[in-house]
Amino acid sequence: MRELLIGLTIILAWVPSTLLVIIAVLTLIGAVGNILELPILFSVKWIFTSIFGIFGYIALTSVSWGLKLKQKTRLVFLILGLSALVFTYWSGINYKGEIFKLVSTWLEFYLFLCPAIFLIIHLVLHLVWKQKGE
Numbered sequence: 665m666r667e668l669l670i671g672l673t674i675i676l677a678w679v680p681s682t683l684l685v686i687i688a689v690l691t692l693i694g695a696v697g698n699i700l701e702l703p704i705l706f707s708v709k710w711i712f713t714s715i716f717g718i719f720g721y722i723a724l725t726s727v728s729w730g731l732k733l734k735q736k737t738r739l740v741f742l743i744l745g746l747s748a749l750v751f752t753y754w755s756g757i758n759y760k761g762e763i764f765k766l767v768s769t770w771l772e773f774y775l776f777l778c779p780a781i782f783l784i785i786h787l788v789l790h791l792v793w794k795q796k797g798e
Contacts, residue, residue: 669785670728677782678728680775681721681745688717688748713748720745720783727786739790746783749776 692714699707723741726733733741753776 673724673782673786674728676774676778678724681724681779684749684752684775684779685718685721688714688721692718713751716744716748717752720748720779723786724779724783735790735794739787739794742783742787742790746780746787749780749783752776753780 691710695702695707695710695714699711719741722731723733723738723745725731726738726741
């Protein structure tokens, strides 16, 4: 059962998160590079969102490929990654322009909802394991 969960996590969460982390790195570079030209709140918001998304990717890599992280660190990174994913998705829905317009519901499901679902699953599993350990 554990191997099945890890396999599904790789296919349905880690792979789309790889694309999202590339976008997060580019967003981070753009937000830092334009911090003086854009409104400061806008830049800081996307800097934190990008960093949180990168932390979430590190947590998914830890879950999927066995990257050694302390359990508490992994839990915090999963929470930060989920918050970045939710914020990015919410921003895309509420934005009125063309930048965040998603092309397809399947793409939207694969890029945002699948990673979110597996982040939540692993968050719950970490909390259950933490309670069993106490």
